[in-house]
Amino acid sequence: MTALVTTAIVVLLVVFVGFIAGRDKASRSNIEEWSVGGRNFGGLLIWFLIGADVYTAYTFLGLTGYGYSLGAAAFFAVPYVVLAYPIAYYILPRLWEYAARYKLTTLADYARERFQSRTLGVLVALTGIIFLIPYIDLQLSGITGVVAVAGKGSFANPKAVGTIALVISFILVALYTFFSGLRAPAWTSMIKDALVWIIMIIMVITVPFILFGSWGNMYHTAVTQFPKTLTLHPGPHGDFWFMTSALISALALFMWPHASTGALSSRNANNLRKNAVFLPFYNILLFFITFLGIVAYMVLPHLKTPGYSNVILLYLIQHTYHNGVVQGLMYATVALASLVPASIMVLAASNLFATNVLKDWLIPHMSDSARTLTARWFVFVMTFLALLFGVLFPTQLISLQLEGVSGMVQIIPAIGLSLFWRRLSNSAVTIGLIAGIAMVFLNHFVFKLAGYDGFWGLLVNIIVILLLNGLFRREAERNLQTNRLLNEG
Amino acid sequence: MRTLLLIIMLIGNILAVPFVNSIHPLVLGMPFFLFWLLIWMIITPLLTWWIYAMDQARE
Numbered sequence: 001m002t003a004l005v006t007t008a009i010v011v012l013l014v015v016f017v018g019f020i021a022g023r024d025k026a027s028r029s030n031i032e033e034w035s036v037g038g039r040n041f042g043g044l045l046i047w048f049l050i051g052a053d054v055y056t057a058y059t060f061l062g063l064t065g066y067g068y069s070l071g072a073a074a075f076f077a078v079p080y081v082v083l084a085y086p087i088a089y090y091i092l093p094r095l096w097e098y099a100a101r102y103k104l105t106t107l108a109d110y111a112r113e114r115f116q117s118r119t120l121g122v123l124v125a126l127t128g129i130i131f132l133i134p135y136i137d138l139q140l141s142g143i144t145g146v147v148a149v150a151g152k153g154s155f156a157n158p159k160a161v162g163t164i165a166l167v168i169s170f171i172l173v174a175l176y177t178f179f180s181g182l183r184a185p186a187w188t189s190m191i192k193d194a195l196v197w198i199i200m201i202i203m204v205i206t207v208p209f210i211l212f213g214s215w216g217n218m219y220h221t222a223v224t225q226f227p228k229t230l231t232l233h234p235g236p237h238g239d240f241w242f243m244t245s246a247l248i249s250a251l252a253l254f255m256w257p258h259a260s261t262g263a264l265s266s267r268n269a270n271n272l273r274k275n276a277v278f279l280p281f282y283n284i285l286l287f288f289i290t291f292l293g294i295v296a297y298m299v300l301p302h303l304k305t306p307g308y309s310n311v312i313l314l315y316l317i318q319h320t321y322h323n324g325v326v327q328g329l330m331y332a333t334v335a336l337a338s339l340v341p342a343s344i345m346v347l348a349a350s351n352l353f354a355t356n357v358l359k360d361w362l363i364p365h366m367s368d369s370a371r372t373l374t375a376r377w378f379v380f381v382m383t384f385l386a387l388l389f390g391v392l393f394p395t396q397l398i399s400l401q402l403e404g405v406s407g408m409v410q411i412i413p414a415i416g417l418s419l420f421w422r423r424l425s426n427s428a429v430t431i432g433l434i435a436g437i438a439m440v441f442l443n444h445f446v447f448k449l450a451g452y453d454g455f456w457g458l459l460v461n462i463i464v465i466l467l468l469n470g471l472f473r474r475e476a477e478r479n480l481q482t483n484r485l486l487n488e489g
Numbered sequence: 490m491r492t493l494l495l496i497i498m499l500i501g502n503i504l505a506v507p508f509v510n511s512i513h514p515l516v517l518g519m520p521f522f523l524f525w526l527l528i529w530m531i532i533t534p535l536l537t538w539w540i541y542a543m544d545q546a547r548e
Binding site for chain 2: 072075078079082083085086089215216219220222223227230231232239242243246247273274276277278280281283284287291
């Protein structure tokens with residue numbers, strides 16, 4: 001019970017800070033203020049904001065869960081986050097230049113302007129919105145997990161209490177995003193990241209000592225008694241899967257609407273370059289967090305309860321530390337790691353909907369103030385959709401999220417390649433995008449080729465573009481002549 | 490040069506995986522595969538830093 005009370009107090013305090021962050025009315029006065037913080041965030045705030053995308057509840061619970069159930073294959077996350085930054089180094093600053101010059105707030109805005117194609121903009125926006133929903137759900141299911149594990153013994157029915165906590169957290173996230181815009185998650189992410197660092201360093205250092213006596217002994221036990229968990233084995237999660245999933249996830253990371261939102265809120269392009277250089281050092285912790293999943297496999301009973309591996313980190317905390325306050329602080333960290341990123345995600349999806357689906361497609365004459373207000377109200381619709389989705393398909397969430405990465409990466413030719421290849425044509429990219437997403441689902445349900453679905457999708461996507469781009473040469477030339485985005489600067 | 494550095498990153502982090510997928514030799518008690526991933530986690534940002542420095546010098 002002490003653990004649960006501590007968790008609740010910490011979480012509510014941080015949510016309060018989120019409301020304070022938006023007490024200035026300017027934070028919701030127009031879409032640029034609300035969705036990308038007026039594009040006025042300095043290097044440090046960007047650091048925390050982008051960091052917030054990497055250190056989410058899904059990272060903690062998901063990676064330790066993978067470590068527990070798949071062993072070494074879970075370490076695909078290491079090359080994944082490491083490689084995402086050199087990629088970002090080449091893409092984000094260029095993108096930021098265009099975005100700042102033409103007041104763009106989403107990647108779909110960029111696609112629309114770059115290709116002078118409303119259809120492509122809408123497609124990119126819909127890709128983002130659809131694949132974000134299961135991701136938001138996964139974030140917030142971290143909270144249900146915390147309540148279910150921490151509340152065991154205190155409540156007659158911890159599952160039901162977990163669902164109530166889930167609904168309350170969805171409402172809190174929606175309210176604070178509605179009021180404060182990006183400033184809420186930006187400021188709360190600083191507290192969250194500070195907690196994440198302290199708690200994770202404490203865990204990484206103390207878990208081996210408490211459970212094994214020393215670091216050396218922990219590795220020794222792993223090598224002698226559980227060698228199978230330390231290398232990749234042929235099969236569905238062999239080395240080909242490892243390589244393709246790391247590469248595809250790295251390419252996809254900054255294609256996520258919430259990650260690009262963080263990047264576009266920067267004050268200048270050089271901040272983004274600097275962050276791409278220094279943020280990866282932040283990821284070293286990720287390696288040890290993943291290893292905690294293997295530790296969990298070594299010390300905890302191997303239960304077959306569904307969803308057990310998804311909250312294995314929480315059981316490891318319970319198994320290792322016996323002080324209620326310590327447990328509570330740790331659970332609170334996981335809960336915050338789900339609330340803060342969820343808020344950025346909901347915000348990004350709402351902005352995509354208001355700007356790129358409603359204004360560009362359905363209601364072209366919408367005024368800016370109407371667009372801002374719609375985006376803010378859409379926060380509630382988006383959270384409701386995510387909640388509905390989570391209640392309807394609770395068991396498919398993880399696999400949907402994995403397909404989400406595969407789907408999301410298909411916009412990289414439209415966003416990344418287009419920055420470097422001036423004669424890339426709209427029709428080729430549009431057909432490639434559709435073919436890529438189709439291939440992801442075909443491979444998942446029909447072909448079942450080895451490796452990551454997104455890899456095969458992107459391969460088809462790029463082959464289609466290379467084959468078709470020649471056919472649309474005239475279209476590309478026309479775009480080159482008439483497009484202000486390609487001719488200035 | 491910058492392209493070369495990117496290719497090195499790709500080889501170290503991705504393409505080398507099938508060849509380093511083993512427990513032995515242990516380094517600092519760590520299985521070799523995990524140790525490899527860990528050092529590339531440090532080398533890669535250093536290489537990115539190098540690219541950044543070259544870009545800054547050019548400006």
